Amino acid sequence: MNLPDLDSETIDRIIEMAWEDRTPFEAIEQQFGLQEKQVIALMRREMKASSFRMWRERVSGRQTKHLKQRDFVSGRFHSHNQKGS
Numbered sequence: 001m002n003l004p005d006l007d008s009e010t011i012d013r014i015i016e017m018a019w020e021d022r023t024p025f026e027a028i029e030q031q032f033g034l035q036e037k038q039v040i041a042l043m044r045r046e047m048k049a050s051s052f053r054m055w056r057e058r059v060s061g062r063q064t065k066h067l068k069q070r071d072f073v074s075g076r077f078h079s080h081n082q083k084g085s
Helices: 008-019 025-032 036-046 049-059
Strands: none
Touching: 008 025, 008 036, 008 049, 025 036, 036 049
């Protein structure tokens, strides 16, 4: 999978957002232009295999990681670093 050239600070922020339960993949795409498949590929590349497996188990099927599956809209926390805040 082709990933854009990203500096280490950006990669760290994407990984941080991907680990956060309430940050949807759509927010990562809006801020950094990476689709969910690209985030998964980035996480696979940057993390140890065991950490990647743990993360995948954690986010697989998690409603909060996808805006369309969420049962709430208002009251979401927005980081001041996130676009659209």
